[in-house]
Amino acid sequence: MGNEGSKQQVLEFLRNHQGEYVSGEEMSRILDISRTAIWKHIQALRLEGYEIEAQTRRGYRLVSIPDCFYPDEVASGLKTSWLGRTLYYYDEVGSTNQIAKELADDGAQEGTVVITECQTGGRGRRGRTWLSPKGKGIWFSVIFRPRIATAQAPQITLMAAVAVTAAIRDETGLPAGIKWPNDILIGNRKVCGILTEIKAEIEAINYVVVGIGLNVNLEETEFSPEVRPIATSLLLELNRPVKRLPLFQRILYRLEQGYELWQEEGFAPIQKAWKEANVTLGREVQINSWREVFKGVALDIDAEGALLVKGEGNDIRRFSSGEVSLRPIN
Numbered sequence: 393m394g395n396e397g398s399k400q401q402v403l404e405f406l407r408n409h410q411g412e413y414v415s416g417e418e419m420s421r422i423l424d425i426s427r428t429a430i431w432k433h434i435q436a437l438r439l440e441g442y443e444i445e446a447q448t449r450r451g452y453r454l455v456s457i458p459d460c461f462y463p464d465e466v467a468s469g470l471k472t473s474w475l476g477r478t479l480y481y482y483d484e485v486g487s488t489n490q491i492a493k494e495l496a497d498d499g500a501q502e503g504t505v506v507i508t509e510c511q512t513g514g515r516g517r518r519g520r521t522w523l524s525p526k527g528k529g530i531w532f533s534v535i536f537r538p539r540i541a542t543a544q545a546p547q548i549t550l551m552a553a554v555a556v557t558a559a560i561r562d563e564t565g566l567p568a569g570i571k572w573p574n575d576i577l578i579g580n581r582k583v584c585g586i587l588t589e590i591k592a593e594i595e596a597i598n599y600v601v602v603g604i605g606l607n608v609n610l611e612e613t614e615f616s617p618e619v620r621p622i623a624t625s626l627l628l629e630l631n632r633p634v635k636r637l638p639l640f641q642r643i644l645y646r647l648e649q650g651y652e653l654w655q656e657e658g659f660a661p662i663q664k665a666w667k668e669a670n671v672t673l674g675r676e677v678q679i680n681s682w683r684e685v686f687k688g689v690a691l692d693i694d695a696e697g698a699l700l701v702k703g704e705g706n707d708i709r710r711f712s713s714g715e716v717s718l719r720p721i722n
Contacts, residue, residue, distance in 0.1 A: 398425050399433040400464060406444065406454035407468065415451035459636050460527070461507045469641050475503040475534065475648035476641075484510040484526070489589055489603040492533035496591070496599040500535055505644070507532035511605075525614060529625075530606040530640050534647065537599050538655060542592045545600060546712060547659050547697045548651075549574045549588045552602050554665045555646035556584055560606075562646075563639045566629050569671035572690065572699045572716050576606075577671055580718065581624035583607050604643070609633050659695060666693065676719035677701060679711055686711075687719075 401423050405414065420427045434444055434452060441458025457465055463479045470476055478501060485491060488506040495504060511524030511531045524531045538548060553574040560568040560576070560583070568584075571577050576584035587603040607625035615623050626634045654662050667673065672690045679686045679701060688703040698712040 398423070398429060399436055401425065402430055402433040403437055403442070403464065406452060407457075410454045413445075413447060413450040413453045418451070457637075460509060461532075461637065461640060465637060466507075466641065469638065471641070471645045472503075472648045475651070476505045476644040478504045480504070480506045482506070482508040484508060484512065486512050487603075488531060488533040489587060489601050492535050492601045492603070493589065493591070496535045496601060502535060502537040502599075503648075504535045505532055507640070523610075523615065523619075524605060525610065528610045528614065529608045530604070530636055530643070532640070533601050533603040535599055535601055536651065538597060538651075540597060540655075542590075542595060542597055544659070544696070545590050545592065545597060546573070546588075547654065547662065548600055548602060549586060550666050550693075550697045551650045551654050551662045552586050552588070552604065552647065554662060554669060555650040556586070556604060556606065556643055557669045558665075559639065559643040559646045560584075560626070563642050564626055564630060564634060566626065568669075570666060570669050571718060572670065572672040572693065573697065573713075578624055578629050581622055583624050583626065583629070606639075606643075608636050608639065659697065663693060663695065663697070666697075672699070672716065672718065678717045678719065679714040680717075681711060681714035690716075 402419060402425070405419055405423060416427050416430050419425070419430050438444055441460060443455040445453045445455055461481050463481050466476065466479055480491065480495070485508045488508055488511060492504070492506045495506070508531050510526035536548060550573055553570045553576060557568045557570055557576055560566055566578055568576050568578050574586040575582050584604065584606040589601045591598040607623065609627045610625040612620060612628060650662065673692060675690055677688065677690045686701065686703060686709060688701040688709070691700045691702050691708065693699055694710065696712070698710050700708055700710055702708050
């Protein structure tokens with residue numbers, strides 16, 4: 393067995409006995425690995441961030457695992473059936489969406505996930521830069537291959553927003569809400585952005601890549617002065633750090649649930665869940681689309697996920713894309 397494989401055996405053995413001391417002699421006998429090799433693997437695991445205690449005559453004890461996205465750790469507590477079961481993990485990349493698109497072009501299966509600790513070329517909507525500092529957030533992309541008409545593709549963005557919002561609420565209790573179509577806010581400040589990219593023919597979708605950037609443990613000083621008034625993190629809202637790994641696992645679980653529901657029952661249940669979680673409807677909004685700036689009251693989203701807005705002359709306009717600004721509540 394290769395060196396990496398035997399290191400994983402040692403880690404799995406320690407994980408199965410977490411909190412207990414296990415002797416190097418016992419591991420050597422059960423795993424059929426030399427005592428010297430076990431010691432070397434323990435040192436390597438410590439360098440990766442695993443806290444492992446050693447005591448003479450008692451052995452080794454796994455105290456804690458690092459809060460990062462090593463594939464084995466993600467898989468260890470993952471409750472999905474297929475989403476995230478193939479995972480590409482990077483310490484640093486330019487863009488997880490770019491890597492995911494290349495993998496999809498090469499035939500990667502649906503549910504493949506690309507995640508990184510640091511993203512140097514993260515993008516938001518309209519080509520804006522998305523700050524993705526190392527170890528402070530959850531920066532990842534998922535490959536989907538939905539069985540839908542091309543015109544229905546924007547619905548997947550709303551589905552993803554519903555899933556991430558639910559996961560944040562599950563894990564933190566924070567009142568996260570969705571600004572149409574897919575920005576996730578806490579209060580009036582953005583905590584998560586979603587960027588969807590589609591490759592399609594005229595009548596068929598080849599794949600959809602959904603990129604998600606969630607600010608988890610960013611301090612206020614880590615945001616640029618321009619975005620500081622409008623951006624937040626889970627740490628800032630809770631006044632304490634949040635463990636990223638269980639939150640990431642929960643997001644993947646919620647995404648799988650939402651996607652399967654959408655594929656089996658159509659957009660109606662997603663539309664209902666989005667409306668329950670939204671912070672847009674009933675508010676005065678300003679929409680910047682590619683052709684105009686429009687002000688009015690957000691009334692509803694339709695069966696395709698488009699936003700319906702009533703303007704000053706009571707005319708109702710439909711927007712399938714555009715950037716929404718929420719007007720202050722008096």
